[in-house]
Every structure is written in structure tokens, then in C-alpha cells.
Amino acid sequence: MNTLVPTGFTRSAMLALYLRETKYEFLRVLRTPAFSVPTLVFAPMFYLLFGVLLNHGNAQAASYLMATYSVFGVMGPGLFGFGVGLAMDRERGLLTLKRVQPVPALAPLLAKVGMAMVFATCIGVVLLALGMMLGGVRLDASQAAWLLGVDILGVMPFCALGLLIGTLVNGSGAPAVVNLIYMPMALLSGLWLPLKMLPAVVERIAPLWPAWHLGQLALKVVGQDSGRPVGMHVAVLLGFTAICLFLAQRRLQRA
Amino acid sequence: MNTTPDVLAHLQAARKSYGKVLALDGMDLKLHSGKVLALLGANGAGKSTAVSVMLGLCEAEQGGARLFDLPPLAMEARRRTGVMLQSTTLPDTLKVGELLAMTRGYYAEPLSVADCVAMAGLQGLLGRRYGKLSGGQQRRVQFAMAICGRPRVLFLDEPTTGLDIEARQQMWSAIRERAAAGCAVLLTTHYLEEAEALADHVVVMQAGRTLAEGSVAQIRERVLQRRIRCNTRVDEHGIASWSGVRRVQRDGNVVEIQAEPVEPVVARLLAEDPQLSALEVQRAGLADAFLEITRAAEAA
DSSP states (O other): OOSSSOTTSOHHHHHHHHHHHHHHHHHHHHTOHHHHHHHHHHHHHHIIIIIIITTTTOHHHHHHHHHHHHHHHHHHHHHHHHHHHHHHHHHTTHHHHHHHTTOOTTHHHHHHHHHHHHHHHHHHHHHHHHHHHTSOOOOOHHHHHHHHHHHHHTHHHHHHHHHHHHHHSOTTTHHHHHHHHHHHHHHHTTSSSOGGGSOHHHHHHGGGOHHHHHHHHHHHHTTOSOSOOHHHHHHHHHHHHHHHHHHHHHHHHHO | OOOOTTEEEEEEEEEEEETTEEEEEEEEEEEETTOEEEEEOOTTSSHHHHHHHHHTSSOOSEEEEEETTBOTTOHHHHTTEEEEOSSOOOOTTSBHHHHHHHHHTTSSSOOOHHHHHHHHTOTTTTTSBGGGSOHHHHHHHHHHHHHTTOOSEEEEESTTTTOOHHHHHHHHHHHHHHHHTTOEEEEEESOHHHHHHHOSEEEEEETTEEEEEEOHHHHHHHTOOEEEEEEOOSOHHHHTTSTTEEEEEEETTEEEEEESSOHHHHHHHHHHOTTOEEEEEEEOOHHHHHHHHHHHHHHO
């Protein structure tokens, strides 16, 4: 059986199904303030505070923090959407219902990825606007597009990590586990403050965190990365995504 | 598997255990086009497991299930099947109209929104969020989602739990309408009057097995029998020896007699006691039949 396009549906009807599924997943999450407010507000708020108000017009710091806070922002939807959302969907019987409805097996997962990408786009655009209008950041159009691209595709490893968490933890425990991973990893990856301002050991272990690699890609767009090759960061992120998906799938098969 | 053309879904000799508990013990079920099958049984009798196996949500250790002569999870089978599960919490923050739009989109030729609203009784609810609805309204939304794809097989796992009488009767008439349109319906229920109102065929389950099956009338007949109650001075020990009488009980002036056929007994009672009063003849309901059948099986 083809998991993507069942027979009897045209490709365009199928595409419409996936888009609808994504739209409702997005609306559902948007209307959950406990999730949508922190997701949409935290990164811009921190950026306004540290990148604009307390920064006293240092354009280099403003563009550094614009890149890293956008990465911080895009980690959330994937981690929470999958880590918490999937665990809850499972407990509420929603995944069981989707299994017996004529929904392609991947649709609920792709809808969550799509939801995370829409959120990432919103966060990326807001941070670009704040940085360029209030922070004195200057980017040309192609740089802005690259940064948004990093933000949008950057949800993937965190969707995968969220999926793995969702398969390991139940719905009530998931928010705590997600926060325990999300916040420290953001700090240790230099997303809140440049790593130079943290103890040297933090900078040395930073390459362990996927968020650091994504942060480096975003910083490369604004010309402030640590100078390692793009290919290495991309390879680490893809590898990390693949490992999480593999472990999650093994876990789901056993459940 | 041997299936006649109008058998749309089929559970055959299914055996399934959870640890040491045998949930299905060689269970057979067939759903026929245009017919409502009611699956009755106490909690833990195996009804939900039977539904799960028929839907492909869990696999039987022996035997198995076919839906339209396909494996139950085949997309082609699912697209002709509507399901209302017992414990599903739909997303609280989506509106009823959105849930319906999402589900209708899974099917090639869904019912119109207006039809869904009318059949499931969702008037005035389309703009409301699911989480703000009462339990009964939520069940109606789930029912609308089950029927919106014009399914040819409909699985309804305790569909009317939490509904008031009016809403229940509205759902019953929608279920009858679907069956009349050729849909095969499997209904699990605790409410015997629901089976009585809807079912063409009743299967009583216990401990994963079929305990009794037949039409509502046949199940009733399993426990015979009609019941005569009256005020009479005729001696009950005498009545016990009359032909057709199975049981006699006296409580003060009132005598209760179970008998089949009942008419000659009534005639003889009236002949022997012209003073006889408060005569009642009752047919055993499905509830009596159900209790009697399961009690007899437990005693055995």
C-alpha cells in the first residue's frame, strides 16, 4: 500500500487533504494559548529585551541575536508539537481514530511538521522585522531568505526529537521533559547569549547539541558563525534527525 | 474465506488474549448489507476487542477479520467504512464545522454538510468549539464524522452513551436510515432498548464467545415466555401442573405464572375463577432475555 497517495484520490485531492490536515493542526495549536503564546512571544520578547533595548545600538550584536533567537523560536513548535502533542493525541484516542479513518498513515505526522514550519515562518518573519526595523540590522533580500530557509527547514531535527520524546513519555510528563531539554540546550548552544560570554567548557561541548549546529547555520547567513563548514552542520543535523526517527520508529513498533 | 456477496465485514474464529485473559475465544460475526447487528454483553465480555479486531486495530492470534474481503486496515476498505469509537477525545479547540470539513475531506463523495447536520442533529453547533460541547453533543459530532463519508459499513461502539432520550431517538432514526440505504451496521450497546429498536440480528457475548444469537424475537423466545399476573384464589400448586406452565409464584393475592403458550392458561384461569382481577399478560423484553441467558451461562 502506498502510504502517501491511496488509489481513487487524484494527486491534487490528496495534496488538498494534506494541506487541510496541516491547516487544522495549525489552528488547533494556535488556539491553545499555553502553547502558542510562549512559542510566538518568547523569542521576539527576549530579542527585544537583549537584542534591542539593552544592546545600545550595537548592530553586530543585534544581528547575532536575531539569528540565534530565531533558532531558539523555531525549536519550540517541533519539540512541543510532537513531544507533547503526539503523546496527548495518542492518549486521547485520536491516533487510533485516524488509523481507522481513511487517512494516509503519514498525514498526522506531516501535518505536525507543516504546523511547525508555519510557526517557524511566523517567528522568523517577526524577528527579521524587529531586527531590521528596531535593531539596526542590515540584510539584503537573499540573506533574509536564507535565514528564513534555515528557520523553516530547521524545525526538522526538533520535530524528530519531539517525536522520540512523545514515544517515550506520556502526555502529562511530556511538557516537563521537553522544557528540560529545550531551555538548557538553547542556553548551551549559545542561542540566548554568545558562547564567548559563557565558561569555556560550554563552548567546547557545544558541537554536541543540534541546536548549536542550526544556530551556526543561521549565524553563517549574517556572517558571524565560528567558521566551520556548512556541510558539517547540515550532516550533523540530518544524522541527528535520522537517529531520532529510527529510535522513535523502533519504539512505536514495540508499543 | 467464504463470504456471500452481501456480507461486507467478517470476523472468523477470532481468538485474542491479553495476558491470561481470553478476550475472544473463537468469535464469529458477519455484517450484512442493510442490516443492523447488535452486539450485547456485559463489560469485559469482549465486545470492544471484537470491534478492534474487525477494524484491524489489534490482530487476532487465530482467525481474523476481513472488511470488503480486504485486510481491515487496507485504505480501500477504510474509505468505505465509518467508525465511532467508544473513547475518542477530538481536538477541543477545533470547531464542529472544521472537524466535519476535515473528515469529509477523507472521502471521495461525502455527504453534504447540511445532510450531516440534519442526520446527526448538529443544528446551531457548527461554529462551536468541540471542547465547549456537552457530552451528548460531542457524541453527535462523532456520529456525524462516522457517517459523513457515506460508508457501506458502520461501526458504532456504544454510540448513544450520554445522550438524552430525544437525541438518542434522533440517532436511532439516522442509523435506521443508513441501514435502509444499504449500510451494514455493527452496534455495541449497553442499552437493550437500543438493540430492540434497531437490530435485525442480536449477538449476546460472554467471555469472548457467542452465547446466543438471532433476531430480537428469537432471543426473547429463548427465555420463552410470557408472564401472567393476576389476583386470583386458584391454588398455585394446581396451576403448576397445567400444560404449558413453567413456573408459578404467589405473593399474597397476586399470582405470577410463566407459560407458553399462554392463552389456554388464561382461559382456564378465567373459567376456574370468575372473580379473577387485575389480569396482565407481559412479553419478556430483551432485558429479561439477556439477564436470563447470561445468568444461565454463569450458573453452568
